[in-house]
Amino acid sequence: MIDEQVKNIEHTLLSDNYYTLNKVSFDYLMKSGEWVNQMREVYDRGDGAGILLYNKRKGTIILTKQFRMPTYLNDNKDGFLVEIAAGMLDHDSPEACVIRETEEEVGYRLKEVKKIYEAYSSPGVMTEKMHFFIGEYRDDMKVNDGGGLESEHEDIEVLEIPFKEAVNMLNAGEIHDTRTIVLLQYALIHKLLE
Numbered sequence: 001m002i003d004e005q006v007k008n009i010e011h012t013l014l015s016d017n018y019y020t021l022n023k024v025s026f027d028y029l030m031k032s033g034e035w036v037n038q039m040r041e042v043y044d045r046g047d048g049a050g051i052l053l054y055n056k057r058k059g060t061i062i063l064t065k066q067f068r069m070p071t072y073l074n075d076n077k078d079g080f081l082v083e084i085a086a087g088m089l090d091h092d093s094p095e096a097c098v099i100r101e102t103e104e105e106v107g108y109r110l111k112e113v114k115k116i117y118e119a120y121s122s123p124g125v126m127t128e129k130m131h132f133f134i135g136e137y138r139d140d141m142k143v144n145d146g147g148g149l150e151s152e153h154e155d156i157e158v159l160e161i162p163f164k165e166a167v168n169m170l171n172a173g174e175i176h177d178t179r180t181i182v183l184l185q186y187a188l189i190h191k192l193l194e
């Protein structure tokens with residue numbers, strides 16, 4: 001039972017400017033048998049979902065490239081990051097979210113996607129759980145040029161590249177987004193494009 005190890009959980013709202021940041025205080029029972037009070041700042045921006053889009057016949061995948069301010073503030077020279085298509089659930093199911101984001105960000109309308117993993121993005125800090133998918137795209141599923149929502153000032157470059165090129169980038173340490181690394185490795189392990 002959870003109450004046997006954690007009790008007196010109290011939230012203090014620090015910010016709800018866009019998403020919410022809380023200071024969470026709680027009592028925690030250490031393995032030694034001692035109760036200690038702990039505090040963690042917890043950022044809640046809901047859950048997310050992302051997808052590796054692949055075309056077995058062409059041997060290609062689709063990735064995105066976009067400016068990510070937090071990475072620019074931490075060592076990423078121009079702030080641009082190569083990533084899978086992904087987004088926040090925004091009250092949709094994970095499946096509906098990746099289908100929506102695929103159309104908005106890269107311009108393909110998918111009917112079928114396959115869920116492969118569910119994992120916490122940054123368990124010490126964020127509540128966010130990420131839903132990982134793979135999905136096959138074909139040229140005849142293209143409905144627009146992608147790029148993201150203009151109303152949200154998204155400015156996304158669509159990269160359709162040979163899977164081999166993506167693997168070379170992965171091996172050269174040029175992919176700096178964990179979700180993208182996970183899905184490329186999944187594709188390799190499961191020989192998705194062979």
Ligand SMILES: Nc1nc2c(ncn2[C@@H]2O[C@H](COP(=O)(O)OP(=O)(O)O[C@H]3O[C@H](CO)[C@@H](O)[C@H](O)[C@@H]3O)[C@@H](O)[C@H]2O)c(=O)[nH]1
Pocket residue numbers: 018019047048049050086087088089101121128130152153154
């Ligand atoms: N004004 C404002 N807008 C914001 C803020 N944070 C996000 N937004 C808006 O919300 C949009 C979110 O776009 P999505 O495509 O839904 O999300 P994402 O940023 O791509 O998130 C995905 O990647 C994240 C980073 O790895 C993941 O954390 C997330 O789960 C998801 O997979 C952004 O384009 C931006 O317009 C903010 O602090 N202020």
Ligand SMILES: [Mg+2]
Pocket residue numbers: 085086087088101105
């Ligand atoms: Mg996105």
